[in-house]
Each structure stands twice: as C-alpha cells, then as structure tokens.
Amino acid sequence: MLTVHGDNRSGNCLKVKWMLNRLGIDYQWIDADVTTGVTRTPEFLAKNPAGQVPLLILEDGRTLAQSNAILLWIAEGSQFVPTDPFDRAKMFEWLFWEQYSHEPYVAVVRFQRAIAGKPAAEIEPRLIERGYAALDRLEAGLTDRDWLVGDGPTIADLALVAYTRVAPEGDFQLERYPAIVDWIGRVEDAFGIG
Amino acid sequence: MLTVHGDNRSGNCLKVKWMLNRLGIDYQWIDADVTTGVTRTPEFLAKNPAGQVPLLILEDGRTLAQSNAILLWIAEGSQFVPTDPFDRAKMFEWLFWEQYSHEPYVAVVRFQRAIAGKPAAEIEPRLIERGYAALDRLEAGLTDRDWLVGDGPTIADLALVAYTRVAPEGDFQLERYPAIVDWIGRVEDAFGIG
Numbered sequence: 181m182l183t184v185h186g187d188n189r190s191g192n193c194l195k196v197k198w199m200l201n202r203l204g205i206d207y208q209w210i211d212a213d214v215t216t217g218v219t220r221t222p223e224f225l226a227k228n229p230a231g232q233v234p235l236l237i238l239e240d241g242r243t244l245a246q247s248n249a250i251l252l253w254i255a256e257g258s259q260f261v262p263t264d265p266f267d268r269a270k271m272f273e274w275l276f277w278e279q280y281s282h283e284p285y286v287a288v289v290r291f292q293r294a295i296a297g298k299p300a301a302e303i304e305p306r307l308i309e310r311g312y313a314a315l316d317r318l319e320a321g322l323t324d325r326d327w328l329v330g331d332g333p334t335i336a337d338l339a340l341v342a343y344t345r346v347a348p349e350g351d352f353q354l355e356r357y358p359a360i361v362d363w364i365g366r367v368e369d370a371f372g373i374g
Numbered sequence: 375m376l377t378v379h380g381d382n383r384s385g386n387c388l389k390v391k392w393m394l395n396r397l398g399i400d401y402q403w404i405d406a407d408v409t410t411g412v413t414r415t416p417e418f419l420a421k422n423p424a425g426q427v428p429l430l431i432l433e434d435g436r437t438l439a440q441s442n443a444i445l446l447w448i449a450e451g452s453q454f455v456p457t458d459p460f461d462r463a464k465m466f467e468w469l470f471w472e473q474y475s476h477e478p479y480v481a482v483v484r485f486q487r488a489i490a491g492k493p494a495a496e497i498e499p500r501l502i503e504r505g506y507a508a509l510d511r512l513e514a515g516l517t518d519r520d521w522l523v524g525d526g527p528t529i530a531d532l533a534l535v536a537y538t539r540v541a542p543e544g545d546f547q548l549e550r551y552p553a554i555v556d557w558i559g560r561v562e563d564a565f566g567i568g
Contacts, residue, residue: 229514230471242460246474249466256459265450266436272443277424279474280440320423 182207183237185224187214189295191287191342192247193234199254199338202371215295248275251335260335267330274321274328274336282318285311287343290350300351311350315357318344322359326366333370341367376401377431379418381408383489385481385536386441387428393448393532396565409489442469445529454529461524468515468522468530476512479505481537484544494545505544509551512538516553520560527564535561 182200184207186193193212200207212218212233219231228235228245236244236253244250252275255261262268289307292298318340321328328336345364348354354361368374376394378401380387387406394401406412406427413425422429422439430438430447438444446469449455456462483501486492512534515522522530539558542548548555562568 229511230475232475244463244467246467246470248470249463252466253459253463265447269438269443269447272446273438273440276440276442276470276473279470280477281424281426283474284478317423 181239183210184208185210185212185219185227185233185235185237187212187233190214190233191346192283195247195338195342196234196236196250196254198371198373199251199260199335202260203254203258205254248279248335248339251275251339255335260333260338262330262334264330267334271329271334271336275339277317278336278339281310282314282340283343285314286347286350286352289352290343290346293351294346294349303351308351311347311352315344315347315352315354315360319357319359322363326363333367337363337367338371341371341373345373375433377404378402379404379406379413379421379427379429379431381406381427384408384427385540386477389441389532389536390428390430390444390448392565392567393445393454393529396454397448397452399448442473442529442533445469445533449529454527454532456524456528458524461528465523465528465530469533471511472530472533475504476508476534477537479508480541480544480546483546484537484540487545488540488543497545502546505541505546509538509541509546509548509554513551513553516557520557527561531557531561532565535565535567539567 182205184196186196186209188194188211197209214233218224219233225231227237227243230245232245234247234250236250244253252261262271285307289303289311292303293300327333328340341364344360376399378390380390380403382388382405391403408427412418413427419425421431421437424439426439428441428444430444438447446455456465479501483497483505486497487494521527522534535558538554539562
C-alpha cells in the first residue's frame with residue numbers, strides 16, 4: 181500500500197490526499213505536523229533530504245517528494261492528466277506557476293495568519309501584494325473558461341484550488357474574483373472536496 | 375520557426391536557449407531586458423499575463439511560459455527526458471524543487487548582487503541561508519551519482535545547473551561542494567554550455 185506523510189492543514193498535502201481519494205487508491209496517511217519539527221528529524225530527513233511534506237512512499241520503499249510531482253505520478257493515465265501534448269504543456273505551465281508565483285504568497289500569508297497566528301498588521305505587505313497579483317492572473321486565466329486546461333478538470337485545477345479556496349484565511353478578499361469563486365465550486369465538485 | 379522572448383542574464387531563459395541549441399532546433403531570440411519593464415507592457419502581457427520570461431511562441435502563435443514547462447515541451451522524446459516512469463517522477467521532483475527551494479534563493483541573491491548591484495551587506499540573511507540549504511540538498515543528491523536522475527543527463531540537471539553555476543556571482547562559496555563542482559563540469563559538457 182502507498183504511504184503518505186502529510187499535514188492536513190497544508191494545501192500541498194491535501195492535494196495528494198484528494199487525488200488518491202478521488203481515484204479510489206488505498207493509502208496509509210501518517211500525520212506530520214510541520215510546526216513541531218517532525219519533518220526535520222534525522223529519521224525523516226533520511227526519507228526526504230529536503231525535509232518537506234507531502235512525501236509519498238511506494239510499496240517497494242522508494243520515495244517521491246514535491247506535491248505536484250506526486251500528483252502527476254498518481255494521476256498519470258487518468259482523466260485528470262491530458263493526453264494532448266499542448267494541453268499537457270499548459271498543465272505543466274500552471275503547475276510550475278503555482279509553486280513559483282502563487283503558493284509562496286497566497287499559502288504563506290494564510291499560514292502566517294491562520295496557523296502561526298500572526299497579527300494582520302505584521303504580515304509583510306509585499307507578500308499580500310504578490311498574492312493578489314497571483315489571484316489577478318488566475319482570474320484572467322479563468323475568464324470565459326470553466327477549467328484551466330482543455331475542456332475538463334485536471335491536476336492543474338486541483339493544484340491551484342488547494343490554497344486558493346483557503347485564501348480568505350489569509351484575509352484575501354475572494355469576492356473580488358467572480359471567475360475564481362465559480363471555479364472553486366466546480367473543482368471541489370469534480371474532485372469531491374467538501 | 376519558434377520564437378523565444380528571453381533575457382540572456384537569466385538562468386531560466388538560458389536553460390531554454392541551451393536546450394534548443396543542444397537539440398539543433400531553429401529559433402528566433404527576442405531580447406527582453408527584465409530590468410526595463412519590457413515584460414510588463416500591455417503588448418507583452420497580452421502574450422503572457424504572468425509578465426515573465428522566458429516565453430516560447432510556437433509557429434501557430436500559441437504561447438508557453440515557465441522555463442521548466444518549456445524545457446519539457448522542447449526535450450520530450452529526446453535522450454534528455456527519461457522514459458522510465460519513476461525516473462520521470464524523480465525528474466519532476468527536481469524540477470519543482472528547483473523552482474520552489476533553489477531559484478528563489480540562489481538566483482535571487484545572485485540577481486540582487488550581480489545584476490541589481492546591491493551591496494553584500496544589504497542582502498537579506500534569510501535568502502543566503504536558504505540558498506545554502508538548497509546547495510546542501512543538491513550536494514547530498516549528487517553524492518555517489520553523476521546525474522540527478524538515472525544514468526545520464528536530463529533536463530533536471532540542466533534546470534538545476536542554470537543558477538548553480540553562477541551562484542558565486544551571489545557570493546555563494548561553491549568550493550564547499552565538491553560533488554556540485556564536478557557535476558557542473560559534466561552538465562556543461564553534456565549540454566555544450568561554456
């Protein structure tokens with residue numbers, strides 16, 4: 181059986197859990213509270229030298245890190261990974277953009293506010309500004325489109341929804357983004373997220 | 375013919391140029407100096423709403439952003455993208471890790487020092503610390519291995535070498551990392567970077 185080390189408050193970890201559940205794949209979930217240093221122990225670092233969750237452990241003991249690489253490993257061959265080469269390329273564009281331009285702002289501000297309990301006044305303005313820039317870009321990408329890539333839900337939607345749906349916990353005002361709000365509902369339905 | 379908008383001082387852009395050159399693919403290169411705001415003009419934003427280079431434009435006008443997504447588009451089917459499913463997964467792990475845990479520190483410090491001309495004393499210590507953490511993790515990944523994935527060079531090596539080879543321009547001391555130093559030479563040879 182697959183094993184996943186993950187923190188249930190982390191969108192990066194939940195992406196993996198949602199995809200496994202949606203595809204009906206059995207797995208063992210090992211809770212890893214990132215705020216306790218459990219991902220920095222010698223035992224964990226031997227499994228993932230990057231000291232990050234989620235971490236997937238295959239039945240033969242091989243390990244795979246990075247949420248979007250894990251999503252791809254799990255979902256390749258399913259309806260959630262396009263076969264058309266250009267659709268695949270655009271899916272990768274969104275997946276890399278998510279980790280570079282969205283997660284470091286939208287997820288980090290939400291972590292600082294909702295999990296670390298930092299007062300709103302102490303959040304670095306640059307993080308909030310770049311978070312809104314990411315939401316602006318996502319809204320533009322969803323205008324006149326139901327899904328980020330092609331004609332149906334893909335792992336790009338799942339990867340992007342993970343922290344976008346909880347952006348209000350970081351005080352981001354999603355009501356400014358009607359296309360995003362509609363899309364969140366569609367993606368939650370498509371992947372059974374509730 | 376393919377068109378690439380890119381800045382020759384950007385490792386993200388050079389990755390794409392090196393891969394196209396190595397595979398003997400013809401392309402037109404349009405210089406985009408990111409420090410002049412040329413990637414924020416309405417004309418450029420119409421091509422890439424994220425306002426980033428590199429940007430690949432296909433012969434039919436379709437566009438593709440994100441350096442690692444472009445690398446994959448160019449190199450899929452070549453010797454530089456593994457066919458074994460788990461090797462592919464590990465390649466993706468490194469590609470996502472590069473954009474999330476390496477580039478935002480190693481490349482950003484190098485940009486601030488070598489391109490923006492910021493004095494060493496004004497670089498945020500956290501960026502330097504995380505840059506070294508990324509180099510530590512890369513060194514560990516190269517111990518007893520010639521390449522990051524499988525038995526030969528892949529786009530994971532190319533993506534990681536882009537900013538690692540110029541890390542000294544950001545005052546990172548590469549002499550601490552013997553496996554990285556040897557690997558840089560191998561990757562430069564394999565891709566004809568010099």
